[in-house]
Amino acid sequence: MSVRLTWLVGCVESVLRMRFYKLSEIPIGSDDQVFKVPSRGGFIWVSLYFGIGMALLWFGISGAKIYGLKIPRGLFFYGGAAICGLLGRAAWWNWRARLKPTNWLLRCNGSGVIIKYRSYENWRFPAEDVQAVGFDYSEVAEIRKSRERRDAPSLGGSRRNQTQEELTFLVFHLVNTDTSALEAHLQAEQKAEPPNGRWKFWDYPVEVLPGGIVQVRWSFSAGYTIHPSLDTAIEYIGRYVKTGVAESSKVDLTYRKNLTPEEADANILKLAKSGDKLGAVKLTRQVYGSTLSEAVEFVERLEVGG
The missing domain is CATH 1.10.287 (Helix Hairpins)
Incomplete structure (x- = not known):
């Protein structure tokens, strides 16, 4: 009886185990629904x-x-x-x-979803790097839409300058809340460097939140938008998993004198991970009085958990 129980547990764990892919290893089917940044814009x-x-x-x-x-x-x-x-x-x-074939964020079909956490702008990075994670639908407890309105530092000179931004996310609540493997891969991606000294884009569309939550950035008011729409993705994936209630929130990521160092660092990291590296650098300079080079170094160290 114990042998049978062990076998069953092993089967469940194999089902609830996320898989990581290099580009050449990603299974591509004729029925895949692909979501990416459109080339027309x-x-x-x-x-x-x-x-x-x-x-x-x-x-x-x-x-x-x-x-x-x-x-x-x-x-x-x-x-x-x-x-x-x-x-x-x-x-x-x-x-x-x-225009590159590496321009996609999400692939899904009747079996599950694959999320490419490497930004399409970093297509020059080595193709043999692991850069995508896959989930069977049995691994996903719920999906939902999340909209965040934020006040973020603007590029103006005044400390009180701010800009209004709106981001939308596709949020996955996983059955297995242990996302340590994915977090390790995301940190490795942030540390990755392009070959031959080429330009690196500090754009990370996937973020892990506590409690087994994977957040995929779908649109950004500065012009980053995934097509087809987020509603299309939720409708498609919702055939196989539960769809939760959409959430909205508003956050203030601008400079404020009453910020504790922990709150300031959290806001800086949130800006950087959402793709607003310039806003993160500006907030660092406002909070800590850093030079430009010191602020850039601080943000990069913060992103990789240093």
């Missing part, structure tokens, strides 16, 4: 920035006049063209990443 931004930059350059070369603005003509036209060119180049990199 990226092309629009590339066209807009380069179009404005070319127009400013043309006006500068053709000798167009500036009416009512006390700005040197060369600074207005050529400086503006240079800034738009830099923005256009960044938009080009982002659009290029959206």
